[in-house]
Amino acid sequence: MLVAALLIFISCKKENTLTPVNELDGLQLVTTISNDKHKISLYTASGKFQTGYNAIFIQIKNTEGTPLTNTTISWKPTMHMMSMSHSCPYSSIAKKENAQSVYTGYVVFQMAGSEMEYWEIEIDYTVDGIVNTAKGKIQVAAASKRVVESFQGSDSKRYVMALVEPAIPRVAVNDIKVVLYRMESMMNFVTADNYTIKIDPRMPGMGNHGSPNNVNLTQGTDKMYYGKLSLTMTGFWKINLQLADASQNILKGEPVTDVHEASSIFFELEF
């Protein structure tokens, strides 16, 4: 017993001291964009870009393979459609927590790409105060579940709303987190402030029943929207949504009733 305990103790200690911190742990490479000086690698947890909210991690390496640790990065995704181009909501980029060379931000793709209509991402980054640029086509797949809504409100403004959390839903009261953007122009999306996102989770496969004690989403200090989502069992849930402005006028979405089974805007979850 004592020997075993000692062995465990030693092996634990070893692990703690010898394992290097891999800043890319748990992430998978999606694509690498290059210019003649650097390789810019884009990572996500799933190894792909999908419609909806994508937390993206960036590492830039020079030709020797040394990662940049002191750079400022910005980006601009663009959708090239047959008749026009537009961008999408995206965040600024900051260094990943406790990391030296990995940077992170998010992009909300409101549609998937195809052969003819594709997403392109431009990345600007500084090296010794000089801005460098790289550009590349990226593949954006359609998420299997609906996790982003792009719509025009009754105030004639266009909005994009995307589900951030729960990433791993549980049978519990889940924290739900959503980003809400308003489209100012084809290329410019700004966070929409002081709205309320009303939720009504339902199970269409089970008589469209709901769940109790949900809390509608309101904006947090980080501009994202937070609420509580009760899921009483596993399976397929449709989270019916309604967007209300600061005066509680409903801009989009309808209440779920016996005759009206779903709102026109909703997210889907399955677990």
Add this chain to the structure above:
Amino acid sequence: MIRYIIAGMLCVLYSELAFSQSESSGFNDSTNGKQLEEVVIISPRLPSDGVTKPLSSLDNFLAKANAVNMIRRGTYAWEPYINGMASERSVITIDGMRIYAACTDKMDPVTSYVEITNLARANVHSGPSGPSGGATIAGSLDLVRKKSFFGEKNLKGSVFSGFESNNLQKIAGTALSFSQPKFFADIDFTWRNAKNYKAGNGNEILYSGFTKYNMSVITGFKINEHEHIETSVIYDQAVDVGYPALPMDVSLARAVIASVEYIRHHISPTIAQWKTKFYYNDVKHVMDDSKRPIVPIRMDMPGWSKTIGFYSIVQGDIGKHNWKANLSGHHNSSLAEMTMHSNTPGEMDMFMLTWPGVHTNYADIFAEDKYTLSKHWNSTFSAGIGVHNNVVSNQLGLESLKIFYAGMDKSKTRLLKRAAASLQYENKHWNYSIGIAYGERAPSVSEGFGFYLFNSFDRYDYIGNPEMKNEKSATLNGTVSYSRSGFSAKLSGSYFYISDYIIGKPDSSLSVMTIGAAGVKVYRQLNYASIYNSSIDLNYRVSENWLWSGKLSYRRGIGADVGDLPLMQPLTYSTGLLYSLHRFTADLSVDGSARQTKYNPEFGESNLPDCVVMNIAASYRFNIKQHTLLLKTGVENVLDKNYTSFADWNRLPRMGRNIFVNLVWSF
């Protein structure tokens, strides 16, 4: 066999001690302190000609006790209601062992995991002052195992078989008893198989068949003159059990019930006996809807319950005191799941825990003293205290419940107190007794922690409430009985005043889970509820060959805010006439109930018309050398009445005309 014949008169109940008395005074069911107790003789030694249908189900035997109603959801596994109260309010034990059912929908009461061949009798104790088992409100039901004892080397046995015409029920089994001066063993096996039954109008009641296998072994080993050890195992398995009153059936209900007991007698002049038992039981219950062609959604609902426990009882006499002390404890773990298979292809299964892995830890100490005041007067005092702890052990389950009760703790401990006092007066012909009792209970697993349990009677989904207080009851009991040669009468009544009465109340803010449910009820506590029970038993020996018996009983239950409590027995009567001559008996009985006018639509009830049912039976005992062959045959519901009673879940019709034959060969 006269004494058993009386039991056969449908509804007559005995004190166990009545049997040791002479036949002529066999009506007298009162002995010291036993007035609050009813004893249902099930199988005193071997299946007997004394009962109307010796191979009848345990449920039918129990239904004859005044204090007991059996709530019927099908042919199999009826739920015992003691004094008009659901099984959560009583403690049901097998030889003192606690067992927790594994089904969230009450499809497997503890009584469903035994067979009549396992049992000698059932002791039904009204009120919270019960001798063992722990905290209760309504009373306790202890199923006493049948066993032999050390003695001359002897092998006895029986082989039995039965057939019932209505549902083609076939019964077969055997029981063997072996005894020696230092060893005894009892082994028995019973098999039953029944198809769908037909109601009075000939309508087949679909999904009402079942198959049951039961096996039990008891052994005893003598250590010395005053010490011995007993072991007991029951294995019970029911398969493909239909529940026509419910939306689902059961593919498997299985229990293994095992114990080992140490018994020591004559320890000292004041300590007569010390018994200590350790036990374990494991119950698995699998609900099944695969036989139902049309369901809103296919689902699996398995449940598991495991209990480990012990008790240690010391009893003795000091002067005019006859005392008993019992220390007991048990641990139960109950888990039930629900998996719903979506009708949309490709969609993931829906899963939830309907019993979120609830652990119950319970320790109890109880003491009772029977004090003889004088030749005619004696008194009984008892008190007990239990520590009851529930832990929601499953993380998914705990988080599910926290959807409703954000602040709930994983663990909750309660103190459950009980005390009782009674006074009896007895002379040659008359016996009076009066008793008061106080008891408390904790909410059951379903009441405390159930998660969307569908009740198909009121069609509500039920949500447990872990934040409830103890339910408390104050009880007043009284009996008056009179007996003289050839005649006996007993009038008994009890009144329960229950505060913080636990019952489901609709919450319109909640969304139903079950497709087609009317709404959601959450367990709440009424300020109070009161329940009144009364019964009269009469027996009259008309002549040496003719015996008449009659019974009348009534219950009434009212809850603050809800009005009439559900599933309460209306005025019910039965009367029987028995003829016996040597080895031949014949009996005729009539059971009936008045119109049910006290019912509660909020719980799915509607009013019921009155009904009368007639039964006839006859038996003959053939003696072949030392062997006997008992042939018993009869017709139940002779007039093929189509009827249903207050005790029938969802007003499920009762069985129509049924001809039965029971054969018991004893050697």
